[in-house]
Amino acid sequence: MKSSVRRIALDATMLALALALSVAESFIPISSLPGFKPGLANIIILVLIYRFSWSEALLIDIGRIFLASLMTGKIFSLPFYMSLAGGILSYLGMLLIAKCFSKVFSIYGASLFGSVLHCLGQIAIASILLSTSGVFWYFPLMALVGLFTGLAVGFFADRIIASGIFERLRL
Amino acid sequence: MKAKAFLQKHLGDIILFFVLLFATTLGTIFLLLAPTSSASGANIFCDDVCLLYLNLSSPQESVIYEEERVKELDPSLYGEEVEAAYEIEGALTPMVFAISQEGIAVLSSGCPSQYCVSLGYTLDPRKPIVCAYNHVHVEYVGEIASLPPSSSSSGVDIIV
Incomplete structure (x- = not known):
């Protein structure tokens, strides 16, 4: 009971x-990059995937996209669908690395992969909903910047897990 | 010893980083070296409906496809360089487009990011004008006769 x-x-x-x-x-x-975000919330999602469970990570990922869109008044608009597609695709990418390729890649690899997929998901959904392939011009530059923010996200997630805070809280 | 252990632990990550870095850098270089547009016009779409054709060589011959959603404005209100200006109804807020010798610009938009406005005058497909908030995007075209390919508009409402 206490644990739950x-x-x-x-x-x-x-x-x-x-x-x-x-x-x-x-x-x-x-x-210079429309809609580009560093994806700092991925720090939390990565910690949840690596330290807790994939279902909690998914629930919190979708929950924060809905709530953030509600708070910024963008719910069910194009930026909301871009966030949702980017968030889910990056979650799936990070989960794939964490569960299937954990012997090859560490949390840094998952973060890099998730960051690039986050950009791809956003661009793909914008391209579909706006019916234009023009937005794909932004992908290489967004992914290039995303690689470095992905490294930073991986670093912070790794440090949080290594700090042992969850063990001290008996979680 | 430490370096060896680090390499062993992160070899996959390092390879992944450099593969992605190579691919994205190559893509960015290709993007920067791509030829610029020689478009003679541009279609402005909102929610897959072509609202307006902007004729760049002769701004007065622009075509309004959706009269109830597009309003022609007095260009002199926006400065000497503006040759034609139009207000369109985006999905959420109105936007003002202008044509000058330098290309097309969004002069005002109600979107929070103001990214579309910050682009300034452009004719460069490497900097496509997109306003995700208003569901508006611009497609450059060569000939007025070749448009609009994906418009669900029933036809031309007015030629100005």
Whole structure:
């Protein structure tokens, strides 16, 4: 019983953190790349995938996309669908690396892969919904910048897990 | 010893990073070296409906496809360099497009990011004008007769 209460509290805290990072990064201006976000919320998703369970990670990923869109007034608009597609595709990529290729790649590899897939998901859905392939012009540059933010995200996720905070909290 | 252990642990990550770095750098170089547009016009789409054709060589011969969603504005209100200006109804907010010698620009939009406005005048397909918030995008075209390919518009409403 105690353990499930702790787990609910952990999920709520993780969702709040992911949401705060999601909203905070929308204030980082990278004006030459439309809609580009560093994907800081992926730090939380990576920690959940590697330290807890894939289902909690999925729930929190989708939950924070819905809540962040509600908070910024973008729910069910094109940027919302771009976030959703990018978020789900990057989650699937990171999960694939974590579960199937964990002997080859570490959390850094999962983060890099997730970051590039996040850009691809956003561009692909924008291309489908706007019926234009023109937006694919942005992909190489977005993915290039995404590689470095992916490295940073992987570093922070790795440090959080290595800090042993979850062991100290008996989670 | 430490370096060897690090390499053993992260060899896959390092290879993945450099493969992705190579691919994206190559893509970016290709993008930067691609030829610029020689378009003579541009279609402005909103939600897959072509609202307006902007004639770049002769701005006065632009074509309004959706009269109820496009309004012609007085270009002199936007500066001497503006040859024609139009206000279109985006999915969420109105947007003002202008034509000058330098190309097409979004002069104002109600979108929060203002990315489309920040592009300034452009004719460069490497900097496609897209406003995700308003579901608006611009497609460059060569000839007025070749358009609009994906428009669900029933036909030309007005030629200005």
